[in-house]
Amino acid sequence: MDSTTIFVAVVVFIVMSIIGGGITIAVVLYQFNLLISGGALVVPPDTGPEDAMERIAWKKERDDKLASKTRLSGAYRTGVMVLLWLALLTAIEFVASMIGVSTVAMFLIAFIKAAIILQFFMHVSSLWLEGESH
Amino acid sequence: MSTATSSLSEYREQLKNNRLGLWLFFVSEAFLFTGLLAARFYLWGNTRPDLDQNLGVIVTVILLASSFSMNRAETAIVHNDRETFLNSLLVTASLGLVFLVGVVGFEWQGHIKPQDGAFGAVLYGMTGMHALHVFSGIVFILIIWNNGRNGHYSGERHWGVEACAIYWHYVDLVWVFFYPAIYLMGKVAH
Numbered sequence: 001m002d003s004t005t006i007f008v009a010v011v012v013f014i015v016m017s018i019i020g021g022g023i024t025i026a027v028v029l030y031q032f033n034l035l036i037s038g039g040a041l042v043v044p045p046d047t048g049p050e051d052a053m054e055r056i057a058w059k060k061e062r063d064d065k066l067a068s069k070t071r072l073s074g075a076y077r078t079g080v081m082v083l084l085w086l087a088l089l090t091a092i093e094f095v096a097s098m099i100g101v102s103t104v105a106m107f108l109i110a111f112i113k114a115a116i117i118l119q120f121f122m123h124v125s126s127l128w129l130e131g132e133s134h
Numbered sequence: 135m136s137t138a139t140s141s142l143s144e145y146r147e148q149l150k151n152n153r154l155g156l157w158l159f160f161v162s163e164a165f166l167f168t169g170l171l172a173a174r175f176y177l178w179g180n181t182r183p184d185l186d187q188n189l190g191v192i193v194t195v196i197l198l199a200s201s202f203s204m205n206r207a208e209t210a211i212v213h214n215d216r217e218t219f220l221n222s223l224l225v226t227a228s229l230g231l232v233f234l235v236g237v238v239g240f241e242w243q244g245h246i247k248p249q250d251g252a253f254g255a256v257l258y259g260m261t262g263m264h265a266l267h268v269f270s271g272i273v274f275i276l277i278i279w280n281n282g283r284n285g286h287y288s289g290e291r292h293w294g295v296e297a298c299a300i301y302w303h304y305v306d307l308v309w310v311f312f313y314p315a316i317y318l319m320g321k322v323a324h
Contacts, residue, residue, distance in 0.1 A: 068213060075209040083202040087195065090313075094191055097318035103180070106314045113310045121205050121303040127153055 008095055015091045019084065082120045089113050142290065149293055156297055160304055167308050170260050174315050177252040181323040182316065185257075186244065190317035193236035194309065197268075200229035201306040204275075208299040214289040216282070223279040226302065230272045237261050237268075253323070260312055267305045274298045 048058040093109045118124045207222035241261065248258040278298045281287065287295055 072209065072213040072215065075213070076206065079202055079205045079209065082205070083198065086198050086201075090191070090194055090198065093314055093318060094187075097314070103319045106319050110311050110314055114307055117201065117303055117307050117310065121201055122300050122307070124157075127157060 004099055007098060011091065011095050011098075015088070019088070022084075078120060082116060085116055086113055089116075145291060152293055152297070156300060160300075163304070166263070167311070170256075170263060171311060171315055174256050174260065177256050178320065178323075180320040182318075182320040183246050183253040183257060184322045185241070185246075185317055187317060189236060189240055190313060193233050193241075194313045196229050196233050196236065197306050197309050200226045200233065201303050203229065204299050204302045208292075208295055211282070211287050211292045211295050212289055219287075219295075220279060220282055223275055223282065227272050227275045227279070230268055230275070230302075234265055234268055234272075237265050257316065260316060264305070264308055264312055267308070271298075271302050271305050274301060 048055050048062075089109055089112060093106060096106060096109065203222045203225040207219050207226060210216070210218035210222060242258070246254050246257055248254045275298060278294055281294060
């Protein structure tokens with residue numbers, strides 16, 4: 001094995017370790033969070049008000065809050081995924097330059113990164129929407 | 135139609151025009167940055183100066199991370215999560231500042247100076263113009279943070295935040311092309 005192959009293998013190993021480690025920590029934290037706040041032992045179930053009308057309003061408010069929370073965590077998750085993809089592509093770009101990949105290929109990677117940023121961070125498609133918030 | 139609904143629909147119409155205006159501004163900026171990229175390929179060809187690769191990749195990762203925290207700030211205000219919004223803005227501004235220190239404080243203190251022919255001229259032209267945009271982005275973020283602290287934005291009305299976020303991501307987008315052009319493409323000239 002020549003030094004370039006060893007270098008590439010080491011870089012790939014480090015990148016995979018970082019991603020793998022990050023996912024492991026995220027899973028552990030998520031389970032820990034479930035254990036603390038999601039378990040019925042810690043938080044007693046809230047049955048809401050006794051009155052029927054008040055109960056309907058309470059249920060609607062609770063469902064709206066839950067839907068909003070789900071949307072928010074979904075949006076945060078998308079941000080994390082975009083960051084991971086951009087980091088991975090940057091690592092590939094770095095390694096590609098070490099092994100002497102052509103300028104065209106380097107530009108191709110840059111264009112993929114740019115497309116990801118344009119779509120997920122800059123919301124370019126909102127230009128065609130009717131004044132909606134993204 | 136109630137006054138509030140009418141006002142909201144007017145705001146949305148205005149939002150559409152604002153977005154178009156901002157993107158037209160980006161198109162005009164794209165000519166500037168593309169010109170700098172063209173100068174790099176014309177003057178450097180298939181070579182590049184011997185720069186600190188570690189520094190290059192570190193500042194790139196920092197800028198990407200700042201884009202992530204900016205996205206988090208924008209998402210937070212859309213969902214009326216004010217605390218995350220304000221904290222994420224501060225994180226973004228701090229990361230932007232670290233990027234500036236990396237480029238101006240370290241890269242510019244290297245062995246290449248502006249007067250060192252084509253390498254110096256292009257390197258300082260590209261990084262300088264980009265750093266200027268990063269600096270103005272940080273000022274923009276701090277203004278938005280101050281407005282946000284005073285309760286100027288809500289889930290329905292946050293054009294200022296949206297514009298600031300898109301501007302910041304644009305600065306990141308430019309670096310996506312500048313980083314490989316400066317640090318990675320071509321052979322190192324000795």
